[in-house]
Amino acid sequence: MSAVLIVAHAERAEAVSASKRLVDWLESEGHTVELGRVEASAIGRSELAADEPIGTMPDLAVSVGGDGTMLRSFDLVAAAGVPVLGVNVGHLGYLTEFEPAQLTETVAAALEGALGISVRMMVSATVRRRPGEDPDDPDPHDADTWTGLNEVVLEKRDPGHTVRLEVWLDGDMFATYAADGLIVSTPTGSTAYSLSAGGAVVAPTHSSLQVTPVAPHMLFDRSLLLPPDTEIGIRVVSERPALAAVDGRSATMLQTGDELVVTRAPYEAQFVTAGGDSFHRVLKHKFGLKDR
Known part of the structure; x- marks a missing residue:
């Protein structure tokens, strides 16, 4: 018997229907099932709702939706090393490999250990406030940290203006960017926001960090492909937040x-x-590239 967490796009009828079908099958096979509160309510099984953050981690998480649902799934379980199986009921579905028609067969194979695991690096972001900004917390090294699969973005708040961002690489000053923002992406995230900003496509199992400016107002407008253990510091030096x-x-x-x-x-x-x-x-299929 295994424990399975289902994370679904509750606003898509196909995702709700597939999730209900999967719950019924898992329970008939003797497995334990949990869902997010919204998903559990959508299929009429509120008693299966899990708390967030998840208390007891499952053996497998099944994401039923698109890429956004996959990102939410990894946000819930990646730190515990739980594998995520992505079922595509979205549009592009670049992160999701499986289709709803084979849902139960695919999950059964995953629970039996018959499917493989692809390991991808993730990215972490920590904010350090300038000294004295918060009178209740004067130490700038006491900071919040977030983790993501695709990217970290620091961008302008005010439309019609740029921000000036000072970039440090492993403690060495590199450059000051005047731009709409900066993206630091993983290889998996290279086909997300970074791609639309002109960044390179990087194989998802590669290990690297990519820094891509968004609409830079400067001659140097290229992406940087950096070693995976680089520490990238980005300091706001403009008066705009x-x-x-x-x-x-x-x-x-x-x-x-x-x-x-x-x-x-x-x-x-x-x-x-x-x-x-x-x-x-996969890249060719997802982006509709044709043979000539």
Whole structure:
């Protein structure tokens, strides 16, 4: 008997229907099931609702939705080393490998250990406030930390203006960017926001951090592909504040003198995979690239 957590896009009818079908099958096989509170309510099984953060970690998490649902799933379980199986009922579904039609068969194979695991690096962001900014917390080294699978973004808050961001690499000053923002992405996140900002596509199992400026107002506008253990410090040096976000979720506001320190996360994401198509074939399919 295994414990399974289902994380679903509760606003998509197909995801709700697939989740209900999966719950019924798992229970018939003697497995323990938990869902998020919204998902549990959507399928009429509120008694299966799990608290967040999750108390007792499951053996497997099943994400039923799109890429956003996958990101939420890893936010819940990655730190505990729980593998996530992604079922695509979204649009592009770059992070999700499996389809709803084979849902129960796929989950059964995963629980039997018949599917592979792809390990991906994650990224961590810590905010250090300038000394004296908070009278109740004068120590700038007491800071909050967030972790993500795709990227950390520090971008302008005010439309029509840029922010000035000072970038340090392993303690050495690199450059000051005048831009709409900066993205620090993992290889998995290279096909997300970083791609739309002109960043390179990086194979997801590669280990690196990519720094990509968003609409830079300067001659140097290239992405930096850095070793995975690089410490990237980004300090706000303009009078305008900047908003930090991790995997699309707003984290906090940074004022002048505040610093965002981005590093490799201390744990990794585990994707359940069938081990079929290579990265370049998946890329070709997802982006509709044609043979000539």
